[in-house]
Amino acid sequence: MSSSDATGQRVRRRRLLGVIQADGDGYNLVQEGDGMSLEPAAASEGGARGESPTASVNEERAAIGPRELLADREGPIGEAPVHGAGVFDFRYGPFAGGFPEAGVFHLSTYGERILSCRIDSSYKHRGIEASMAGCLPDEGLRWAEAVCGNFAFAHSLAYCRAVEGALGIEVTGTDRRLRLIGLEMERIYNHLLVIARLAQAAAQKVLDAHLSALFEEALRLNRLFAGSRLLAGVNRIGGVSPMIAAGGAWAQRGPADGRAADTRPPDGPRALERLAGGVEVLRTRFERLYETSLSNRNYLDRLHLIGVAGAERALATGLTGPSLRAASDPTDLRNAEELLPGFAPITKAEGDSLARMEVRAEEILQSCDIVRSQIASLLEGGSTGSGAGASDRGLPSPAAGAREGRSEVRAKALQAKALRAAEGGSGIGAAESPSGTIAWWVDLSEGRIRRAYASTPSLFGFRAFAEVIASHIFTDFPFALESFGLSFADAAR
């Protein structure tokens, strides 16, 4: 989280993740180091507004981020349209054949060159945060998952962490490990899809076919792990779904979720072993594909120097995740993860589409390793994770054991919930989604959600994309867009 400036002095960078209007006051959601906090707007803006005489101090305190974008998140993202002789608005969307989601790219152009880009994500605006007001925290979880289907796990995890923080609920080491596995599984399939789309845009049909096949394999592994191809319904407040904790029990949820019932007995360790095996094969196959693709100049030239978002621009636009790491900034929430000792984020220097692709590709390999090592830790039953506490008893025994083991945790959590529910409270939770930091702020009172706020990576991603696509030509559009791994659903909420 911290980087050294020119003088070698360590500066803790403060990043602006959200602007929240609550009770007539403005608050900023600020990330500082590994922690996140909500502070009055003035505190993190001082330098920028020039209100304080000690500007230099405040400048350091000022949080970096696209303030005007966060102030009006429903408005258009990007720059004002350009005028001039022959300049027109090339509208791509809302139902654009090439992009799967509903949303509009307004590209000002006089022919081949894109002069400015303005993005309208409002076609996907479902008003999720507003709808959550008055919900029970468990209902809110479904809303949080519905923000973005392919980041469902990261969203629900960040939301759960926020609620757990607000209610002071402890999560067992096992559940934390299972959550880590889910997060990495989500990363794997999303990254595979991004790289497959890049290959498709570059007309690399064979590579695309192989990567797509791996993507489908990853979805099937998800189902093996969680019973849901997109990892929905895994997270619960206070832990993960007991079925998943028992492993293999996903199948029992079948009829309730429309899937056919399965009669085999729950088979936790077996399922996790099979998952580890599947991930291993996937890793081997992907590594070979990736190395082969790196020898293809035709493919790499399409990505090289496209959509360059260097470190400064990336920070100013609020980019996080692989896009930021591709600009040699090692920011990653997993750095602070206790269960991942020695985690080293993958970074590249160039900040172009190629660097973003490389970061994603190497993260797939890294995630596979994390999944396997976490499964190994679970199967050993040992407490390999530091600070995991006494509750980390490894994987509970299948079937009955699971329910027993969990019931006491559950009871404790409910007790805490009941205690806190009366006075309420608020919490911030975050998770490193495949495309960057997802943060949820939840304000509870009397056991119900009063307010919720989600900071989503795609919003910043679209802002950055709108900036970097200017002065490129139309052909570069998909290579720049897909490399950010963005989603309108995520941006519009």
Next chain:
Amino acid sequence: MTRSMRSESSDERRGSDPSKPRGKSPTRRPPIWWPLFGLGRQLTERRHGYARAGSLKAIDSLFRRSLFVYPIDVGNSNALNIELAALRTPQYNVHRFGIFFTDTPRHADLLLVLGRPTPKSSLPLAETIDQLPHPFGILHLYEPFPPATHLDEVELPNLVGTVEGTPSAEEILGFLLATKGGPGGRWSASADSSPREAPESNAERKGERK
């Protein structure tokens, strides 16, 4: 999962005998007229039994051989989009069934509406329907959540089916085959491919071998 499908019990679906490969050992080289034979016996579809939506009605017998699908997202959480992307992967090979995806409604036989329309996407949705050539069908897939209210305001003409839930790619393929009419759609699913089997993918089997 499906409004109209819910009545169908899983027992019924298993009632039909899972078709086994007919007599011939799989290693034997198929005869040259195999494609015709396969089409006549409808082997490809029967072995996998993708179709589980016997109640979806077919658009028109015109599209039995090929169906061009134009998918649009009107506000789903992206889950349906991802499953549709998965449907285009080599594992499903949808072209084999004569199913193709187009990028414009002008070439489409079936409009696949994904999600509940948000207030802003209702208008472009109506325009898209206006652009469809006759005859056409509309298949509406939407997630149970969020329970937005706009659904009732949108009237979809020529609706061949409405599915609530987040179906997997495999299930979407079943819906498409049922919509297409013709051989693929007439079959109810065989129990041969329960969801349990599906995740046993190549990746996994190889993994076990290690």
Next chain:
Amino acid sequence: MIWVVGAFALFCLGALVARWRIAAYAFASAGSLAAAAAGLSGLAAPAQALQMPFVGRLWIGIGLDRLSGTFLLISSVVWLMLSLSSIRSGGRQRVVTAVAYNVAIAGMVIVLTALDAVTLLVGWEIMTIFVFLALFERSRSERPPILFLAFGELSTLLLVLAFALRFALYHTISLRASDGGVAFFALASLGMIVKMDIVPFHAWMRRAYEQLPGNLAGVASVGVTLAGVYGLERVASIGGASGWWPLLLLLLGAASAFWGALQAAGSDGLRLLPAYSTVESNGLILSAVALSLIAAQEGGSQLAYLASFAAAAALTLAIAHALAKTLLFLSIGEAGDALGTDTLRETKSVWTNVGPVPALGIAIGGLSLAAFPPLIGYVGEWMLLETTFQAYRFTAFAARFITSFAGVLIALAIGLTAFAMVKLIGYTVLGRERRLLPKPATSSWLSAPQISLAGLILLCGVGIPALLPLFGFGRLFSGLLGVPKPLLLVSGIPLFGVLSPTLFAAIMIVLSAIPILSWLARRRRIRAVDAWNGGIEINQAESFTSPAYTQILASILKNVYRTREHREGSARSVETTDFVADLTRPIRRAVDSLAGATSRLFMNGRIAAYVLYIVIILVIAFVVAAV
């Protein structure tokens, strides 16, 4: 001969009654008809003359022969159409425009019928000066008209030098004698091609065509250049067209065609695009004339046939250019005036907002220039390419090489012209304007010139077996493979290539009849919807613009176009420049300083009048010197 005199008199009469514009243009129309009759009589009974003694043993006068008749006939069609349409649109024009129009055409009559150099030069000067006067009246700045005059006088100067040289050597000023010499031919042909807007002498027309009224733009583009082509052929008939000079002319012509087409493709001006297309057409005509001279000077029956074929190509191209460009200027003038626009990107939906006739005029004229079969432009360009394909028949290596190279340039020019015309037709005729304007009231008979020009373009293309024999090219037609005798145009002996536009048109009609009939039968059952663009109707700001259409060319050829991207605040634009036109900047600068000095000398008033005096004095001085 009576017809020539009659035509001349009628045009002069038209100038006299210019206060009543309709009468002026009615006289001009009558004069055009008389000129057409004169042209026909010249074709039917060549060698008529009307002479008078000049000084010494020299005679001056006017006369008709086959060449004069040919060009008089073609020109008269153009004059007639321009005059008829001016009856309708000329009411808003100034008196001086009507005067200039009539007198300039009278000057052209003199040029086309002159028997001797002096008469030719007098006609030449009249033509130049009166176009200049009209331009001067219309122009907001002095520079474009002065520039036009400068290039006009450069042409005159070269011609004066050429005829003076010839007089010194051979003591004759007759245009019917055949004793030229290489130096004479070089100077005289240079003088003629300056008038034809050949690159790099085209700098004047950029601004001039934009500011001339529609009918005078037609006269300047079509009439003056036709006079130039006539002059070139006349000079060639005098002799001296040998050695390297025709090859150089061929290169100039091909380069001009290429450059004009390239600039037409890159321009966004409603009148600038056809103006550059004129440069291209004239380049093609010059190439054809030069090829005919090259083939003729080598001798042999094969090459004699080729020379005749190339001459026919030049004539066909001249007719195509005359008809199509007149139609284009009339239609574009009408559309531009009605919509009040002067760029392509603003001029859309001509069919709905102006009327079907100008839309059809732009479409037919543009298609002919883009070599769309079976229109006349297609026939002419096919003939020219067929001629360059037969470069192997030449014996000299230089002739073969340069002809092949010119063929490449010409082919590129034809392709680029198609690009330019697709842009022109696509935006003005097919482009959809989303805001509808009140439709101007038009009556159909007033559109008769445009309709008849469009019809002529089609008829001349389909009826080429009837058209070319009229001008003495009957032996180019034959029959083969079941095609009846006069319908097949043969490009070489022994057989090289054949074309039958007539048959082509017949087959096209038959083949397209079936889909058209079935469309007509089912028309009521067709459901019309808006263009698909992502589910939302396209608005005005989202329409594709014509500069955007050109952008791909402008950015790929950015070194040729000298493409510059301008950036001012939130406004951006792209500009392409014609740097060849800038090569003649020294001439322009000299003209500027001369004009400045002149106005300082006389301190006041109307520069035009003074320049006119100076030129007249110049001519008188020459005549006196000749004595």
